[in-house]
Amino acid sequence: MGIETQVFVIALVCSVISLFPQVDFAQEVVPVRNEVARVGQQEVIMMRHAFIEEGEYAFWERESRQKVWPWFQRLGARMIGDFQVIYPEVIDDSPGQDEALRFARYASYEHWQATRRANTENPTGGSVVLAGKGSLSAKSDMGLSNRRTVLLGSKEAVFLQGYMATTRPLYMPGTREAFRETFDSSEDDLPMPVSLKSASPNDEVLILRYRKIKKNAFQELYEIERGDVWPYLEKIGGRPVGQWKIIYLPNGTPIESPEYDEDYSLIRYASLDHYKAVDMDPGSLGGDGPDFKRQQEAKSLINDLTLSTSYRVLKGPLFSSPPVYAQPHDLKYRYSD
Incomplete structure (x- = not known):
């Protein structure tokens, strides 16, 4: 093949490739559709504890917020936050490591199961059935893997309902009483109205x-x-x-x-x-x-x-579940046999 022909073929291939947006195939791409949202379920919150390498809480929380939680929001969970446990006035009974407590909301226990990986004990089919696979889930997997590099253990996983x-x-009307300042602190039964200074930082x-x-x-x-x-x-x-x-x-x-x-x-x-x-x-x-x-x-x-x-x-900060815009892979599908 001549040089000119090789250049032409390379240019043609590049032009064809450029017609298709890049897809991250770090994970298999699995598309899904969903039923309508279930109603009448009892919400549960998972409170999960983690021991983390000392000084690594900020890294842990950032991996959660930037990589893991956008995917979990797509799964329908709503995150309250991943907070550091601090000991300002009592003795830390586990010194030399950081501690975190994560709070995540699910529509039901079944919903929590559906956000886990598929296994023989999970009747929902897991997160692949719920939301498929793609770059968003692959980034979450990366964040989970990164968190595991600093995870030392856990002492509790607690389901909550409430x-x-x-x-x-809140409108709490004033009592319309009149007060004057007094300097006699020995008086009994003095009322205790208040006026306030500026808010502290x-x-x-x-x-x-x-x-x-x-x-x-x-x-x-x-x-x-x-x-x-x-x-x-x-x-x-x-x-x-x-x-x-x-x-x-x-x-x-x-x-x-x-x-x-x-x-x-x-x-x-x-x-x-x-x-x-x-x-x-x-x-x-x-x-x-x-x-x-x-x-x-x-x-x-x-x-x-x-x-x-x-x-x-x-x-630590409340997460507040901000909006997430994850664009679809530009692929076409048909029913598979």
């Missing part, structure tokens, strides 16, 4: 509260908290994320007790100092009006239903 908090406006933390509660008390506790505790908390700057009861499903680590139920709540605060102020003296931030008295009465009811309480401090 309620996400909704952002809502945020260094946000999340408080994950765990409780052992009386059997079958979760619904009552939630209704008390949402109706009588959260309004005052939100007034003084706290932002509830949600409250959930532990449910005992296959692939979860908790073991059900006949003596008590267990629940978690997750609340955002502007800083650790903000949380301390709310925890120790909420009235100093919001006053002692009827709303404060209602909250205090509610806390007394909550204490009667609670057997024990503990807290973990988390740090």
